[in-house]
Every structure is written in C-alpha cells, then in structure tokens.
Amino acid sequence: MTAPSTSSRLAIPVQFVKGIGPKKAAILEKIGIRDVLDLFFYVPRRYLDRSVILTIAQLRATANRGGFESAGGPAERNVRQDVTIVGEVRSFKVLGVGRTARFVLVLADQTGSMQCVWFGGVAYWRKAFRLGEVLAASGQPTFYGGTMQFVHPEFDRLSSTGEIEEIDWTKTLHTGGLVPLYPSSQDLSRVGLDSRGFRRSLHAALDATLDLIPETLPEDLRERRGLISFHEAVRAVHFPDSMEGLQSGLKRLKYEELFHFQLKLALKRHAVREEKGISYDIRSALARRLVDSLPFALTRAQVRVINEISADMAAATPMNRLLQGDVGSGKTIVALLAMLIAVDNGFQATFMAPTEILAEQHFKTLSSFLCDLPVTIRLLVGAQRSRLRQDILEDTSRGTAQIVVGTHALFEKQVAFHRLGLVIIDEQHRFGVRQRALARQKGVNPDVLVMTATPIPRTLSLTLFGDLDVSLLDELPKDRRPVRTLLKQEEEKESVYQFIREKIREGRQAYFVYPLIEESEKIDLKAATIHYEQLQKRVFPDFRLGLIHGRLQGEEKDRVMRAFQRREIDILVATTVIEVGIDVPNASVMVIENAERFGLSQLHQLRGRVGRGSDQSTCILLARKWIARRAERVGGMAGGPLQPALDEQHLAERRLAAMLSTNDGFKIAEYDLELRGPGDFFGTRQSGIPEFRVADILTDGLLLDNAREDAFDVVQRDPHLSNPAHQILAEHLRTRFREDLALLRTG
Helix, strand or coil: CCCCCHHHHHCCEHHHCCCCHHHHHHHHHHCCCCEHHHHHCCCCCEEEECCCECCHHHHHHHHHCCCCCCCCCCCCCCEEECEEEEEEEEEEEEECCHHHCEEEEEEEECCEEEEEEEECCHHHHHHHCCCCCEEEEEECCEEECCEEEEECCEEEEEECCCCCCCCCHHHCCCCCCEEEECCCCHHHHHCCCCHHHHHHHHHHHHHHHHHHCCCCCCHHHHHHHCCCCHHHHHHHHHCCCCHHHHHHHHHHHHHHHHHHHHHHHHHHHHHHHHCCCCCCCCCCHHHHHHHHHCCCCCCHHHHHHHHHHHHHHHCCCCCEEEEEECCCCCHHHHHHHHHHHHHHCCCEEEEECCCHHHHHHHHHHHHHHCCCCCCCEEEECCCCCHHHHHHHHHHHHHCCCCEEEECHHHHCCCCCCCCEEEEEEECHHHCCHHHHHHHHCCCCCCEEEEEECCCCCHHHHHHHCCCCEEEEECCCCCCCCCCEEEEEEHHHHHHHHHHHHHHHHCCCEEEEECCECCCCCCCCCCEHHHHHHHHHHHHCCCCCEEEECCCCCHHHHHHHHHHHHCCCCCEEEECHHHCCCCCCCCEEEEEECCHHHCCHHHHHHHHCCCCCCCCCCEEEEEECHHHHHHHHHHCCCCCCCCCCCCCHHHHHHHHHHHHHHCCCHHHHHHHHHHHHCHHHCCCCCCCCCCCCCCCCCCCCHHHHHHHHHHHHHHHHHCCCCCCHHHHHHHHHHHHHCHHHHCCCCCC
C-alpha cells in the first residue's frame, strides 16, 4: 500500500475522526475546523486542575476546614482547582419529580462515602451507571443537610468489576490531572461537542492520526529555540501531565503559528524584490518646484521619509512601503512629492482613499498644491455623472490624467491606465487584500506606498505589514501646538457652550460630534440630527450651524464641507464621518458628546481634526458624571497590567483617562491594542488582520520577534524552500495556505 503524501497527511478531514462524522464536521467547519490539524490547534480556553486526589475522609476533613489547595496552588490564572476522589458505585436513585427531580449516586471507598448529584436528565443518568463499577469523580465539595456531595461532577470509568490495580492517570480524560475546557457554543453542545465531547474526539484523533502527521518545523530551528516536537506539543496542550509540559506545548504551538505566518510575509517580500520594477530618475523638477513654493518648511521627519521613498523609487525593484504618521504629520505632501517623481518620469500615479468624501478631500488638497504646476489631476468616484465619468476614463486610458484620485472605483474593470507607475493607498487597512491586489494589477509592477494616520503598535505592524518596509513620520510641523484635552461632565455643558461662544466671536470655528444620526429608543445616546436642531434654536441662535453625516448624498456633504471651509458655517454638527481627512485649520474647538461610547483610536482621530493651525486648539470630551469622575481618578495609562476582562464601564474610564494623559498617537495606539485586542483595533474586524488560534501578539511579543527573525532568515538563505530540510515548510504552506500564496503580491 502506498504511503499517504505529506499534503494528504496534513489535511485529513475531521469527519473521519472516530465519533465525529459528517454532521459534527459540518458544525466544526463553521468555527474553522476542517481537518485534524485545525482540531489540534483548537486549544483549550482554560484548564481544571484535578490532580489533587484524596480519599473521601481526607476530602471531608479538608472541606470542613474550609477548602484545599494543590502544592503551590494553580500556576496560572486560567487554571481552576478541583479535587478528585475514586470510589465504587454503591447505590443510585431518583429523588423528587418533574423539574425538581435529581439523580443521586453514592460513591464509597475504604474511608467513607459521599454523594454525586445531577439535576435534570434523570432518565439518562439512571441508565448511565452500574452498581459495583469504580469511578474517578472530580468537582468542588459542598454540603447539603450535612451530607458531602459533588454537584454535576466530571467522571471517568476506571473499572466495571470493582477491582482496580494502580491507576494510570495519563489515560483518564476528565479527572485526575490538568483537564482542558474548550470554547463552546450552543451548536457545538447540541451535537455533543461540549468540553467532554471535545476531549473524547481529540483523544480519538490523537490516537488515530497524530503519528501520521509529520514534523512541521526544521530540526535546527527547534533546537535553536528550545522547542519540543509537534507530536509532544499537541499531547501536552490537550492532555497535559504537568504545568511545565503544558507551557512547553503552548510555546511550541504559538511559535509555529507565528513562524508560518511570518514565513508567508517573508516570501511575499522576497517575491516583490525578485521582480523587475521601475527605476525612476528621482531628480524631479516638478517636486523641486513644489517644495520651493510651499509656505512652510518640511520637517526633518518629512525629509527623511522622502529620502527613503526616493531610494525605493530609484531601485530596479518595486517599492513596497508603509508610511505611518499621526494626524497632522504631513503625509499628504510626502505622497504628492512621490507622485511628482513618477509624473516627471512619464508615468501616472493613483491615490486611493476608502470613502468618497475622503477622496474628494484629498483631491482638493492635492489640486491646491498643484495649482501652479503643469500637472493634470482627476477625481474618479462612483457617484459621478456618466458623461463626466467617461471623460475621466478616457483621460486615464490616454495618459493625459497624470494623477488620478479615487475610491474602489479605481480598480473596476473599465478603468484602464496608460502607464501606471505608482499606487498610493490611504488608510489602507480599510481595503481588503483582493482589492489591493486588483489596484496593483492596473500597472506593470508599479511602486506601492500605503499610508495610515492610525498609529499602529509594533506587534500589530509586524503581523499586518510585516512584508513592507516602514517609514515613520514622528514629528509635527513646528507651528503646530498640542491640542488641549478637557474632560467635562454633562452638567457642565453650559460652561462649554460659553467657551465656544467666546471662540467663535474671536473668529474661530467648532465641531460638535455625536455617536448617532437619529434618536434610538433602545440606545440612550446623543443623536446628531436632534441636537443640531436644539443647538441651532436654543443654544446658538446667533451663529450659523451645519450638519454632516454618513447618510447625506455626496453633493450635499461636499456643499456643507465647502461652506465650513469658507467660514460660512461657524459650528459643524457631525457624526464620525469627519474622523479622517477633514482639514479646516480655522476650526480650533471640538466637542465630543457621549465620549465614553467612542473607541480610543476613534477619539484620537477626531481630536486630530483640530489643532491643524497655529492657534491653540481644544478638544472637550463630554461624558456622564460618574464616568467622568472615575476617569479623572484612573490616572492615564499607568497602573500596571489590565484586568483580564474589563466591563464596558471600566473600559470607557480608561479610554477617557488615556485621552487626558497624552497626545502621542503611538502611545494611544499601544494602549488601545491592550484594551481591545488585535481583531477590533481598527473598530471592526478587517480582512488581513490575522486571528491566531494559539498565539496572542499582546503577550507573545518575544516569540513573535523570534519567529520573524527565523522566518526571514530561512527565506534569505533558501528563498524557494528547495533545501531538503525546508521541504516540510514548502509542503505545509502549499497545503495550509494555498489561497494566501496566490496573493503574494498584495502589499
């Protein structure tokens, strides 16, 4: 018989595991478990320590003294202490009727007896046991009417005859050691895949398939990092015989998950660098004219980043760079200088924004910079008249449109570029991987610069953008003053109104930001439309107010924003549609209502809409009294590690405290990542943000660094994974990540 191939051994369908079958497999597929390797990486959410084994008399004495502890106590927060006893089934019966019915079983050893009680399902339990069989039972002892009992204990059958020799606790699934508890759901429980069912299925899968699965990491790598084998790790994580073994197993599986992800990034970067790109002459007359015409001097950070981008553009390989810069750091001018280099070399450049309002904002900003330069710039968005759209498409295909600004409309099939050489993607985390791939395919190996105004923590950057070179704008223009942030209670609103009146009379403008568009009976939050009317009629009748939100048509949004920019509106009432990209230097005050309901990065982005001129700007956070008071006592972002599960109230307090403590977007980002976790960092789970099953980039930073170093070293030495020692890596990638490898060049 021919041995199964490596790929088939890595992808054994989970339905063939004993006790699972097609019905359970269909439920497991919903949570991402398709084969046994997925099953092995479905790690427990926590463990029960049932390694303390007592006689019934010892248990009674310990329980009477008030409790028990294992030697040294649980080693981790996610391990709960239970106790295990071994006894013979002496009797069982059903007490009560109907809903009050309970099944009572008496276990006895040589030192005494105790009860095990189950509520509900009495018909099942009545048939589940036999007199004389020996059980190991684990639980928390309680007393009822003076009788010691376990309520709903876990159990293993040790003997059906009442006679047992020395117990091998490594063979028990539910008692006598560290017992895993798995993430579950109603669907899983319905088909018998609660924790008990998972343990049975995993034990069967281990016995039947683990030896068929080859080692997935090279031996030299395991030795260098002190990692146990894959087989040892899987057994240690699902059925640990000690806390030390569990830790070694988790370390191995975490490292493997991070390593294979970083290996994909390393291969992606290598694939781009192997391709022939455009080698630009970076001595651009257009860029020099623009710099000379600017009414301000570039910051040292801007000059450094421009040099980094220019070096990439001069190289014969495609640029693949991420530009990070906090709000107001000057990313747009850097991007424009790169586009002018492309234009001076006879190529087109495109600037992609995630929304039409942002695309329009960028188009206006870029057009104002280009007003005295012989460069044609066009705007392509979805909501355009057909004749105008056709005109722009013809300009783009002929090459007379040298810079094209737009949204996802840029990578529609009918959009053809004459000679696209540079793709710039703004707020790129809002684009899906395939969308970015389509944009890049519009040219022949064009240079790609992706930008974000959302500061990204280092560990998240290494997972999201690990294949990119990174440039950092970490300096604000010299005339920018830090925004002053104030936290006010709702009861102090009148003083806030008076402050705004004073600023408007001085010639300034203000924003009022609300979390909703219209009132909701279910959610007690401020609504932009209702409060716009109240502010206009009752609070600021002498001033001019405007309203902008996401449901307005593009032309109406544009009309309101133009009026605000021309100072025809004194106060702009808005939702978070103004979070990114709106630039009105004269607006120096922002009031954020229900600030406790906004995310931390969102609050920081909103605050960045003011402070864009040389005058002192103020961001006022209005929150409920009890939250505001507690937030002021939290004391910023200090105070040690976060609790494992903070409720929304405490999260709100910490967010507001962080806003008061710093204007540094990168500090804000690191803290926000701690509060929310990587999947929700950008406010919603985005494609491209990996969801690791075992690793946690918040706590496994050192493992991430090691895995990245090793993965990039492997690709540098063996970029095609042709070395015999790396064949298993190549096979693993082909089997597990085929779809990802098809998108190697999606920056």
